[in-house]
Amino acid sequence: MNQKRTWTIILSVAAILLAIRTFTGPGMGKVYVENSNKAFIEVNGKWVEAPVGTTSAVSWVKEIGTTPGAYFAANAVDANQSVIHLSTSRTLGVWIAALLTLFIFSFLYRDNPFYKFAESTIVGVSAAYWMVVSFWDTLVPKLFGKLAPNFVAEHFMPNIKRETDYWLLVPVILGVMLLCRLVPRAAYLGIVPLAFIVGTTSGLKFVSYIESDLLAQTASTMKSLAVVGDGGIEVGESIKQVLLFVGVIAGLVYFFFSVEHKGIVGKTARVGVWYLMITFGAAFGFTVMGRIALFAARCEFLFDDWLWLIDPTGRRAIADAVEIAVPALLL
């Protein structure tokens, strides 16, 4: 109960600080964009940028992300300018991103519906994302674009080569058979494409693992133990080479289970275990490093992009100057 009260106080203080931050200072979590007018006309069958004022041009406005500093600077020059302006959708996006970040972090306190909501959302979004990317980046250009190039060129990829290649019906047929796995009565058809995937992967792996991980790695180990430099044998480098060689051999002996680990084999295997323990220790250290780096990046997002508490990359640097300069000028 006591602990619960402590956590309530800590979380309440955080909420109050957040509320204070929301209503003070030059704002937070705002995203600005710059309008870029795009207008094109067709000249000799090619579309080129239209001169300003061309009425027959096909045109649209593209919003390009910019910094709050650029907005403050532009407003300081002309308060009525509208080229750089607040983007409602992107500002909302930053707030949603911040909330989703907090939802995920809330799992550290305990499992809760907010976390589950974010988790469920990402499962759906990710699955669809991969599907959409595969569709537009692989299937449209490399499959539909080869089977029905004119249709693809007219609707999706106007610059695509208009060539057909009906051999691509092979992966289509295999793909349809693969999707049959979803229908229980036709699931047996899915074995053939699966066999193709497994066979191809096995063939690829067989060669590459032998070539790269067995032969090349063995060759990298079987080097002269005495490293010779310009000034004769380099003692430090030679010791490293010996340690490396001993470690690889000892490690392999440890993994060799066909012989009982007794006597000299047992002792060598024990050295191998020591090497592996140092290896796992190093792996632990690097894993910690990686995860802390990811957490630091999320903190930066919350403090910088959302709360505007810090400005390490100077994206709002001019804001402070304007805040000081404008009232001074008015006075």
Next chain:
Amino acid sequence: MSSQSFIEKLDAIDRRWIFLLMALSVGIPIFVIGITGTRFPESPTPTSLATFETIEALPEGARVLMSFDYEPASAGELQPMATAFVRHLAHKKAKIYCQTLWAAATPLIEQTLRTCVIAQHPEWIYGEHFVNMGYQSGNEGVMKVILTDYKQSFPNDYRGTPAAEIPMLADIVNTSSFDAIIVVSAGYPGSKEWVQYVVSPTLTSEKPTKLVAGVTGVSAPQLVPYFPTQLKGMLAAIKGAAEYEFLVNQAVEARNPGVKIPAQFMDAQRRMAPQLFGHLLMVGLILVGNTIFFARRRAARLALA
């Protein structure tokens, strides 16, 4: 409170207090560094130095393939590397060919090119100096194809322009056409597969493919055996990124005396401060945990005696 009961209490501490300590040990330095802009000096390790030297040795106009094999989940660790790589290549006036084997990486490529190429070198022309070939599915299947025919796997760029209409692709046949390959990777498919399927088949050829990699902390120890034969250089985790960033900035400053390096190109160096305190906390936690362990073991032995 006796020391024994204190140790018992400490041992049974709610893990959420440890979580809070971690949040503070990373959050507070970020806040302080964000305001003061202080950074620690970097002394590059051999793998980072080798990475820098491999890129630095490339001639002007060198063709460099860069594969962004990661997604936003690992961007905190890998984006500073990708930024530093592209910046270094741009600084060396290399031709930059970007691609990815991870579905969720194309916006990261665009963002990196905007920050490091378009904003810094507005005179550079898309398709002549840099290109985004986008994503292709198939993992090592794609590597197998580009090993002998790059354009079969990447027939168009990200915008659907056929390879034949992109000037800088005119003399690209396969992965051997590139003077170097850079892979920034978070897992499978990543640097390991590039070593296996693209570098290793060329090891005994006249012109072995030069590969350097930027990898996450989790995968760095698994890749170090490939250095320096199959991997010419490697940036390991955020520390590797910070070291490389430092070297690139130093090179830029040396060639352009008086130039001011924008803070956005020091992301990794800045993040070494929260990293330091996070690591110190980890060391502290392990020490306290072991103190508890040995104290309890001693108490148990005393009780038995």
Next chain:
Amino acid sequence: MNRQIALLVTLVSGVLMVLSGFLIPTQSWAEDVAEWFNVLASIAFVLGAANLAKIHLSKISSRDEGWGFSAVTLIAFVATLAIGFLKIGVAPLETAPLVSMSGEKDGEGSAFWWLYTFVMSPITATMFSLLAFYVASAAFRAFRAKNVEATLLLVAAFIVLLGRTFAGVVLTGWIPDSLSFLRLENLSTIIFEVFASAGNRAIIIGIALGVAATSLKIILGIDRSYMGSGD
């Protein structure tokens, strides 16, 4: 019959991939087959997504516990699919302004880009960062120097954690140059490039033998476990 065809397909595709590494005339065939494989990999995404939809639909229809979250997943899935396939908010290519669906699916400002930037990126990145907390808790509770092996693991982790930050420089910067290898940052490099390299190389070589043997068994039809039960 179906299984016999599958075994033949595995054998032919596998052998072709192996041969293409040695026989130049087979390279172009292998390229084509690998391209089919790559296209099929894209179609496999459809299978994965359809499977996901199927599981969550059944959870909703049977009102399983937490079916509301399954509904959230499905809504997110369908909305993202619709936004992505219809290229909502995507401007056309500047070289083809009249082809409305010619633009980049995730170009800046598009709805798909918005989902990527403000939903997918923050959630996945934060989920990955959660491990920083759990690893801290685990280090406190389970990382004990119980014996020689555990102590070696712990010392290596210590050296890497301290040596790869400025702490290493502060703590051992005083060590004279003649003994500079004892400085934490140099020790951490030795651990990484010598010990971890040796340990991982032994693992890599071991795995290579295992993968090569397994691949060969699959290609030759000795290992048929991928076909499911019965073999």
